Amino acid sequence: MFNIFNIYNNLIYEYCNNSKNFGKLLIYTHLLHANNPLCGDNIKIYLNIINNKIEDIKFFGDGCAISKASSSLMVELLHNKDLFYSNVMVKYFFSKICCYKNDNTDFSILETNSKKKILLFDNVKKFPMRVKCVTLSWNAISSLFK
């Protein structure tokens, strides 16, 4: 039976400890806060957006392994991407992880490899209490597109 230990085996070593995506930006145009007081996850997302493109992005703060791994993946997938592509990526993420209904967004523009990486978190759906951890940073970055 799939259990939560399997999630940690798949995710933690790939992204949680990836220091390349972690840290603060000295120059940034946007600073977003992602906070879950129930579990103590407290993450800031630094973005440097120039001409509608995310030139640089990092995440910083304290959080559980799942929230950090998800934040790290988000940084990797959105780095050097324009806002239109990023918006589609965020929608794709929520359609897979939270099963949100697709509003006819065309996901074919997304890189196949990137879509596969999001599916790494697919099994977290089996543990509803941890879905908030996966979506923490993605919820914060959604505010850019509203």
Place this chain on the structure above:
Amino acid sequence: MEIIKYVNKINKIRSDFFFLKNKIYNNNFIYLDNASTTQKPLQVLNSVNAFYKSYCSNINRSSYYISELSYKKFELSRKRVKFFLNANYIEEILFTNGATDSINIISNYFAREFLKEGDNIIISSFEHHSNISPWQILAKEKKVFLRFINFNISGIFDLNIFKKCFDKKTKLVIISHISNVIGIENPVEEICKISHTNNSLVIIDGSQAVSHCLVDVKKIDADFYFFSSHKMYSSMGVGILYIKIKILEQIKNFKTGGGNISSLLFNKITYKVFPFKYEAGTQNISSVISIYNAIDYILNIGIDFIDYHEKKMVDYLISKLINELDIKILGNINNKKSIVTFIINNIHPHDLCSLFDRESIMVRTGFLCAQPTINRYNISSVVRVSFGVYNNFDEIDILVYSLKKIRKYLYV
């Protein structure tokens, strides 16, 4: 106590809790979150069941037999609480919707009239949010000042620093009997003595004390003392609020509705006498009645035994944890009652909670509704183990074994 007798006593207690027979992931429940809520013995469950099966009726409304029976049992619970707390008068015992409701009642119906602009309130910085936020709101409204006493990281209350916090404008002192994070008992008797010498009233949150150690409101000389029934092996939905009678008599206005009105005309209301005056609306009758059974249950085991047993649990857990690398236990390790809160380097508490859950171990993580306390240690999240009378040493061994397993799995 002889070991065999001790073990047999704990096993007998465990057999009273049907909850412990449940399994998840093929393992028996190991429930270690008693500071959040306690499980209920069969005696309490049977009491609630009997009410709904045999005499479910409102009180103070009708005069048929089962309504009178409900009322009689309701008042017997009040009498039992008075005995349990060693209060002077039965009128000093009020039933509310919970500890949070009790604090809001004190704040809205007593403190709002009692406090004047420029007064100050001394408040421990180690309080639960529910015993900070109402005072922040009232302070803003009434233009009074909140003086937070900073604890040192041992969590031990410093009476010398406390004495220096008073001036002529100090009117209230707010403190928990035992912190829900650190688990150390505050010297509430001395706190009341010092406060009364300075003409200040004391409001004590007994939520983490009442089922773990002896509470004698007369000896403590508390002006207000409150806690929730669900933290003392009784049903949810009821709070007990003790108010010293000379203070209760000063409170003019209270929650109003059906049940506390003696007569109502369009231009005049006459309220019933206390305590009914202070209990408007339909009460949580089954839960109040079950408090009688919960208190009896605690007294039959013996509060001294509960205190002794939980201290043994705490010491045993601490002795195991201090041998583990990178574990920091919050607060002085020698003074804890029933609560052990800790962090582990490189494992976030939320991850630990999920992985413990897979081992059927239930602990609390996060900031425990006490963010100022957690911030004092420069951390954002912790793991809390809190014992009840039905926990045993085997459960601690399983917890420690699981912790080692998790650390090995995560290479930490």
